[in-house]
Amino acid sequence: MEELKFGTDGVRAIADGRLEEAAYNLGRAVRGNVILGRDTRVSGERLAYIFSQGAADAGARVTYAGIMPTAGVAYLTKSRGADFGVVISASHNPPEYNGIKVFSLNGTKPCEEEENRLGAALRERFERKNAPLTLVADAGAREEYINFLCSAGERLDGMDLALDCANGAASVIAPEVFARLGANIRAVGVNTGGADINDGCGALHIDSLKRRCPGKFDVYMAFDGDSDRLMALDGEGNILDGDRIMYIIAALTMQKGEKIPCAVGTVLSNGGTEEAFGKLGVKFLRAKVGDKYVKRLMDGCGAPMGGEQSGHIILSKYAGTGDGILTAVVLASLLKGKSAQEFLYPLYPQYEESVAVSDKSVAASPEVAALVQKWTECGVRVLVRPSGTEEKVRIMTECRDKSAAEGAMAEIRKATENAAKA
Numbered sequence: 001m002e003e004l005k006f007g008t009d010g011v012r013a014i015a016d017g018r019l020e021e022a023a024y025n026l027g028r029a030v031r032g033n034v035i036l037g038r039d040t041r042v043s044g045e046r047l048a049y050i051f052s053q054g055a056a057d058a059g060a061r062v063t064y065a066g067i068m069p070t071a072g073v074a075y076l077t078k079s080r081g082a083d084f085g086v087v088i089s090a091s092h093n094p095p096e097y098n099g100i101k102v103f104s105l106n107g108t109k110p111c112e113e114e115e116n117r118l119g120a121a122l123r124e125r126f127e128r129k130n131a132p133l134t135l136v137a138d139a140g141a142r143e144e145y146i147n148f149l150c151s152a153g154e155r156l157d158g159m160d161l162a163l164d165c166a167n168g169a170a171s172v173i174a175p176e177v178f179a180r181l182g183a184n185i186r187a188v189g190v191n192t193g194g195a196d197i198n199d200g201c202g203a204l205h206i207d208s209l210k211r212r213c214p215g216k217f218d219v220y221m222a223f224d225g226d227s228d229r230l231m232a233l234d235g236e237g238n239i240l241d242g243d244r245i246m247y248i249i250a251a252l253t254m255q256k257g258e259k260i261p262c263a264v265g266t267v268l269s270n271g272g273t274e275e276a277f278g279k280l281g282v283k284f285l286r287a288k289v290g291d292k293y294v295k296r297l298m299d300g301c302g303a304p305m306g307g308e309q310s311g312h313i314i315l316s317k318y319a320g321t322g323d324g325i326l327t328a329v330v331l332a333s334l335l336k337g338k339s340a341q342e343f344l345y346p347l348y349p350q351y352e353e354s355v356a357v358s359d360k361s362v363a364a365s366p367e368v369a370a371l372v373q374k375w376t377e378c379g380v381r382v383l384v385r386p387s388g389t390e391e392k393v394r395i396m397t398e399c400r401d402k403s404a405a406e407g408a409m410a411e412i413r414k415a416t417e418n419a420a421k422a
Helices: 017-029 044-057 070-079 112-122 139-151 174-180 203-212 242-255 271-280 291-301 324-335 360-364 366-377 402-421
Strands: 011-014 033-038 061-067 084-088 097-103 160-164 184-188 219-223 230-234 262-266 283-287 305-307 313-315 350-356 381-386 392-398
Touching: 011 017, 017 044, 017 097, 017 112, 033 044, 033 070, 044 061, 044 084, 044 097, 061 070, 061 139, 070 084, 070 097, 070 139, 070 324, 139 174, 139 324, 160 174, 160 203, 174 184, 174 324, 203 219, 203 230, 219 324, 230 242, 230 324, 242 262, 242 271, 242 305, 242 313, 242 324, 262 271, 262 291, 271 283, 283 291, 291 305, 291 313, 313 324, 350 402, 360 366, 360 381, 360 392, 360 402, 366 381, 366 402, 381 402, 392 402
Parallel strands: 033 061, 033 084, 160 184, 160 219, 262 283, 262 305
Antiparallel strands: 011 097, 084 097, 219 230, 305 313, 350 392, 381 392
């Protein structure tokens, strides 16, 4: 069985004995004051307890926030001056998965040195001390985070919003936030039992939200299991991915007189997005995929916003990590009295597919590399990369010429599949 590894987003796997051992070991690796939260997954409560037992055995003090979005834990870690924030979640993955994410002081992702230390803890064989432990949720944590989110928005009276909470952590936060701001809301995907988190709902299924919320709404907004992503639809059902949401926020913020010298996307961002930002006079920079890399480039160039197509958006005015509900509050506040359709821009034909593999190194196989070079020379933008969270190789092709983008995808996908079988 493959050894669990600690990466940019911590540890993620099927919720089994391996993950329980990882939870205990990571508990032993933290110190000081720790904020702990989880999404709604069935395995979450047990993993939270096991992590807390490890932390107690290490002498750490755990404040349990209960069901809480990932960004909520990051916020509380910073606002309360905690040494670590920990989230039991597998984000957008299916219900049978779970994971452990870790934030350092100030609610930021761990540095590389800290990642290595936490990764080493996974390989330890700790003797369990079974220190006395009672896990009780902090009743004030949720209210503190809700108040922060409301403070980032404006009154939304008269605005009609549809929310899809993915049967995840947003279920206990987002409807309350938008209700307090005065919006008329229709919320779906608010089951907190955990067995159906992300199942046919949430950010990965944004294309079906209009059908699942009959009626007319100004904006349809969907979160993922731990609510660090936001995907949306305008009133007519056009998809607003992370790049388009970021563009709308930039355009409307600039209309209010604020300056945005640059913004950060990723290598997956559509060429049409870069052109649209250019027309605003905003320099558009590309980071590697992953919010850690987006944040690093934002800090380096002073960008007030950065994000990914998938809906992870960082608004540095408010927070240092992606927060789907925060982004939704800012987006809705800026769009009040306006139509998101006004801000649509043309996209280049772009295709994304994934190939299941047992060895992710096939992404760099000679056959695949040769095709990447061939199609790049034909004017197609190509990206082949191993997934950071799943046993898959992800492929993206993009070109103004749709047939070229399609042809490149077909050939590279086939070569990747063949390399995976070899």
